[in-house]
Amino acid sequence: SWRCLGSLRLTYCSRANIHSFNKLIDMKNIVLLGATGSIGDSCLNVIRQNKKHFRLFGIVLGGNLDKAQKIAKEFNPQHIFVAEPDIDKSHDLLQSYPNILNTEDELQELIQDPCVDIVISAISGFAGLKTSYFAIDAGKTILIANKESIVAAGDILMPLAKIKNSEIIPVDSEHNAIHQCLPLQKNLNEISKIMITASGGPFREKAFNDLSSVTLKDALNHPTWNMGTKITIDSATLVNKCLELIEAHYLFQIPESQIEIVVHPQSIIHSMVTFIDGSTIAQMSNPNMEVPIANALGLDQRLPIDFEQINFSELNLSFEPIADGREVIFDIAREVCNQKGNLGVIFNASNEIAVEAFINQQISFIDIYKVIQRTFEYFPCSKVLTLEDIFEYDKQARIQAEKVIKSLH
Ligand code: NDP
Numbered sequence: 001s002w003r004c005l006g007s008l009r010l011t012y013c014s015r016a017n018i019h020s021f022n023k024l025i026d027m028k029n030i031v032l033l034g035a036t037g038s039i040g041d042s043c044l045n046v047i048r049q050n051k052k053h054f055r056l057f058g059i060v061l062g063g064n065l066d067k068a069q070k071i072a073k074e075f076n077p078q079h080i081f082v083a084e085p086d087i088d089k090s091h092d093l094l095q096s097y098p099n100i101l102n103t104e105d106e107l108q109e110l111i112q113d114p115c116v117d118i119v120i121s122a123i124s125g126f127a128g129l130k131t132s133y134f135a136i137d138a139g140k141t142i143l144i145a146n147k148e149s150i151v152a153a154g155d156i157l158m159p160l161a162k163i164k165n166s167e168i169i170p171v172d173s174e175h176n177a178i179h180q181c182l183p184l185q186k187n188l189n190e191i192s193k194i195m196i197t198a199s200g201g202p203f204r205e206k207a208f209n210d211l212s213s214v215t216l217k218d219a220l221n222h223p224t225w226n227m228g229t230k231i232t233i234d235s236a237t238l239v240n241k242c243l244e245l246i247e248a249h250y251l252f253q254i255p256e257s258q259i260e261i262v263v264h265p266q267s268i269i270h271s272m273v274t275f276i277d278g279s280t281i282a283q284m285s286n287p288n289m290e291v292p293i294a295n296a297l298g299l300d301q302r303l304p305i306d307f308e309q310i311n312f313s314e315l316n317l318s319f320e321p322i323a324d325g326r327e328v329i330f331d332i333a334r335e336v337c338n339q340k341g342n343l344g345v346i347f348n349a350s351n352e353i354a355v356e357a358f359i360n361q362q363i364s365f366i367d368i369y370k371v372i373q374r375t376f377e378y379f380p381c382s383k384v385l386t387l388e389d390i391f392e393y394d395k396q397a398r399i400q401a402e403k404v405i406k407s408l409h
């Protein structure tokens, strides 16, 4: 076992020699939220290749105990938190981890433990908000993949991060690209615009009217990225890009009028920044989430990972505007950026309910847009002051979105 002494981490052993002590000083302790998911997988691949710099202090998951057991066997985390209330007590995992954490207090304690240097926020959807909040509130360095927490609660989380001196580093490939394109001492006045690239998803070439016949299977078939179910549907509707627009607005404190979306089907350029002197800087890699994760985990250093080189001589990069008919959803996202308050949480909640209903085959693909639009229109904009306000609007928006779904039949 091992102990934590303030900011120094020591292996607890009878005769710690100075050599192993020094090696451990630049060892960072990580809590990985959403360890059993797609981003969780990519994070573990990066950590596996950089074991001397990172130690998995804790993993947090929903209910996939089989996968947690595999992770535990390889990485030997100190703590495991499972959100699912009815844990299977006979599962093998409990033999080596009889004290699995399961309450919200335990979750908070784990994330805010003084030993923890880095929290990776990679739970899917609004369920990730509480944990992002815990990390920021404790002043942790937080690597944020869970864009929904920024979209829903940017008004709360961003000022809190400033007060608590919590560094927020983007993992989402577009935002990490922007992060890499910005000079360290970023001067926002030097930015002319940010260009977020979009693959366009599986329906890039479809006219809006043809979307009425697409199936769940079609929507899950993403051309360039392999991701969790919810974000894959968001990519098909382009709501993912809307969430990313709002995320960029909050993270980089840039007005939406200076954020442009451009479709780039090859997903090689992950985003670009144009400066006032006419220079545009782009970040490129083959589409693989380990690249932005390695950048984020490296903090100010470059970490080595195995990656597939871009073959430039065979590369054809193309760009195009977003296909017609999808403007409505982007108008809503831009309104969220301009008005803020409760609009982000309402937008996010209506989308989550709509996506869930589509996955359960209760509504058609095109109905997702109707659910979002009608729910969004129902609520006037108002201020949010606390996290509880966010949870309250989330609840109300979900109820309203369900009503809209009923009215569609
Ligand atoms: P997945 O669906 O693959 O994984 C979700 C993870 O969250 C799983 O580990 C799941 O656990 C866990 N989880 C779900 N609900 C809870 C809960 N209530 N408490 C604790 N853990 C929970 O999602 P992705 O990895 O694709 O996405 C994660 C986040 O990263 C999302 O916000 C997404 O938008 C963002 N993102 C993802 C990208 C990608 O390439 N996948 C790219 C950019 C951003 P279990 O499976 O055990 O139930």
Ligand code: MG
Residues within 6 Å of the ligand: 172, 173, 174, 244
């Ligand atoms: Mg992205």
